Amino acid sequence: MKKHKSSKAMLRKARRNYRAMQSKTAHLVQLSWQSPLAKPTIAIHEAREAHSAPAIFIYKSEFDYLSRCILDYLSEETGGQLYGFYTEKGEYVIVYAIGPGPQANHQITFFNQDKEYLLKVNHVMLKHGLQKIGEWHSHHQLGLNRPSGHDVNSVVSVMRKYQINSHLLCIGNIDHKGRSTENAFTFSKDNDYCTQHAAWKVIDMDSPYRPLIDNDPELAGVLRHPRTQNARHGQNFLVEDNVAKPDFQDGYWLKNKENRLVLKQIVDYLTDLGYTCSVNLDSNGIVHLVVQRSGEGMEIVFGKNFPHEAPLISFPDGSDMIPEWEYNGSIYDSFVRCYNKFAFAINNYNNMYNF
Numbered sequence: 001m002k003k004h005k006s007s008k009a010m011l012r013k014a015r016r017n018y019r020a021m022q023s024k025t026a027h028l029v030q031l032s033w034q035s036p037l038a039k040p041t042i043a044i045h046e047a048r049e050a051h052s053a054p055a056i057f058i059y060k061s062e063f064d065y066l067s068r069c070i071l072d073y074l075s076e077e078t079g080g081q082l083y084g085f086y087t088e089k090g091e092y093v094i095v096y097a098i099g100p101g102p103q104a105n106h107q108i109t110f111f112n113q114d115k116e117y118l119l120k121v122n123h124v125m126l127k128h129g130l131q132k133i134g135e136w137h138s139h140h141q142l143g144l145n146r147p148s149g150h151d152v153n154s155v156v157s158v159m160r161k162y163q164i165n166s167h168l169l170c171i172g173n174i175d176h177k178g179r180s181t182e183n184a185f186t187f188s189k190d191n192d193y194c195t196q197h198a199a200w201k202v203i204d205m206d207s208p209y210r211p212l213i214d215n216d217p218e219l220a221g222v223l224r225h226p227r228t229q230n231a232r233h234g235q236n237f238l239v240e241d242n243v244a245k246p247d248f249q250d251g252y253w254l255k256n257k258e259n260r261l262v263l264k265q266i267v268d269y270l271t272d273l274g275y276t277c278s279v280n281l282d283s284n285g286i287v288h289l290v291v292q293r294s295g296e297g298m299e300i301v302f303g304k305n306f307p308h309e310a311p312l313i314s315f316p317d318g319s320d321m322i323p324e325w326e327y328n329g330s331i332y333d334s335f336v337r338c339y340n341k342f343a344f345a346i347n348n349y350n351n352m353y354n355f
């Protein structure tokens with residue numbers, strides 16, 4: 001999907017019907033179930049709602065830091081520690097993460113942190129009022145995105161031995177697209193040491209502790225940082241913010257829970273094509289799916305009469321168009337066919353011009 005000017009030439013441009021319901025200047029409210037990251041995880045939230053997974057707060061800088069550390073080791077385990085504190089309700093707040101020290105032992109199926117490194121870092125963390133609240137290690141591409149039996153046994157025996165009431169273990173993985181995934185598990189004495197898969201609540205800002213500790217003179221020349229410069233996140237289990245849960249109008253397609261899963265499927269489909277997607281709700285209660293790839297972007301606007309009427313494609317320059325849309329009873333199938341026709345038309349047009 002390249003230049004939208006060509007799309008205008010190729011496809012029928014129509015604005016009338018949608019202008020009424022879509023206000024370009026409408027304040028876009030981020031949906032609660034929108035991930036602050038690239039990929040919303042609506043379906044997962046829906047599926048897990050009933051189990052009320054615990055939430056782990058983490059600053060975006062640290063979430064990204066973990067991703068970078070995981071991506072440093074493609075076929076060996078790596079790991080580190082998580083520092084922060086607990087909220088009044090006992091929720092974990094991760095404000096600073098570390099990766100492996102220089103003497104850490106990285107093997108295919110196990111990882112041991114550099115003890116000397118850990119002692120030095122712990123000392124400085126305590127000075128800043130932070131405690132070690134958990135650990136992480138990567139199962140890289142081993143295909144196990146949760147703690148192994150051995151992991152569980154070690155955590156529980158340490159908890160019992162030192163009378164620790166709760167502990168957090170995060171398991172990293174690398175997916176088939178070379179992106180990291182981070183899965184957090186809590187262990188609690190009150191819960192008979194059972195592991196619980198926790199949902200991330202990513203605080204969309206850099207941790208204020210990151211520069212503070214990175215620049216602490218006691219750690220000068222000590223701290224090791226990942227070689228990988230940019231985080232690449234795959235599918236993570238993110239918490240939904242119940243406060244701003246969207247209340248769709250009666251009759252709107254997303255009022256229906258199954259259709260919300262369909263929207264998730266559509267997001268997955270576009271993500272697999274290399275788009276980053278975010279779901280926004282405008283002040284008229286209309287969902288805009290904002291998709292971007294290689295610096296180009298568009299919004300897919302699902303109007304009041306969707307799926308009986310086509311979605312509107314809206315471009316950053318303010319122009320918009322209605323793609324060829326045939327609703328066959330399955331929203332997902334209809335969407336994929338519509339998208340393919342759209343992409344095919346654009347490609348043809350570009351090829352025509354290239355030769």
Ligand SMILES: [Zn+2]
Nearest residue numbers: 137147148151
């Ligand atoms: Zn493990």
